[in-house]
Amino acid sequence: MAGVKKRVVIVGGGAGGAILANRLPKDEFEVTVVDKQPYNWFWPWLLYIAFRGSKKPIKREIRSVLKPWVNFIQSGAGVVNLQDRYVELENGKRLDYDYLVIATGATVDYSKVPGLDKTVELFGNYHSTEENAWKVWQTINSMREGTLAIILAPGAYRCPPSPLEGVFLAEEFFRRRDLRDKVKIVYATFYPRPYPAEPMNELIEPLLKERGIEHITFYTLDQIDVEKRVAYSMEGEELKFDAAIVIPPHVGVNIKYVPDNVLDNDRFVLADKFTNRVKGFDDAFVIGDASALPVAKTGVTAHLQAGVVARLLQGEEAKNTGRTNCPFDVGYGLGTFVISDYYNPTVKYPINKVNHLFKLAFAATYWDMILYPELWDPIFEAFFEATEPAKLRPIYG
């Protein structure tokens, strides 16, 4: 059909937005990606800046990871009007669309925990910026003794294994520097157990014990007095520290939505868990960390959801399985994967060296995978098929 091309506006040029843009056939769609800043970031690597001092670059120009026929506009989006189907840019210009995809990711909100802003200023974190991740590296390098607290604040956060990855890498760091007997590591979480999903916790909790890492569960962080070096739970329980690294509460980005009832209290966008359609709208989708769906905020989720939305836009049948496949670095060159879907709980996937190598291999292919989905999709599909939770569960439990 020599019809008019459908206009697709994608707000956000991160992993999900860019993968989707590159998958839509150019003869059918006129695709425009909008992002307030020029870079596509490989956020998982903040962990290795923070705990290994890695100097590997973690950003590339969005333009360079998009197919040449995809339009890119560097501008913030002020308003997303789902009723009248347009996105209003910072300069007031309106982009009309036939289909909208919200891929704005998540941001951090320090204001939810009094004292958190000062804590980050002093010790850094590894869920926000390169600068803050470098601050964590300085923090652990300047510690010779005392207590390092790693605290998961209540709320949504990116990458389910990342709080404990930081804990394990910090332990390795101090052991390799022969300071392990002088530096105590405490992990505090609001969950009932160190790793929230029970089967994975059966591997993780013994490992924490083996490495002499303390943990406090049901610890709902309320506020931090950084001068006194004390964190308080909502019940007033005190956690004393010499340095504290907090996984901050994440929220949706600050964009005005019309209507605003598509947002939850944390500004995440409500959506259907199978199709990613924004609640109440057939022509608008939300993928990745921006959604309010009870799925892991991770690149794998964004990647797989982008695939489903690409197929739906082309008129095909497709639905999400809720599959996760989060690499989990437990230090000393060892790793596992958090694998689950809507129909199967997390698999007790064994810890080994190969899994960690997979994580590193994936990191090396990240931008190539975004730009050339036609080359990488078959490999990923084969991997996801071979590691379906329903197939793994009888083997590993």
Added chain:
Amino acid sequence: MSQGNKILVDARGIACPGPITELVKAYRNARNGDIIEVWATDPGFEPDVKAWIQRTGNQLLELRKEPDKIVAVIKVTAKK
């Protein structure tokens, strides 16, 4: 004590440990005296909410199984 607000948390269809996350999010914004009612379908929610009550010292007014959901009614009492 003044009459608290009633907060409903619908965590049906969310798998473990999602319901606890939703409870904690509501708890974060609640005040002593408020009542939080959680609806969940995940069977892991029952032991988790009992452990949460024991650990935090809030009050479990009711924990009942209905044909289509588990209902926990919690009175917030332990916030400082």
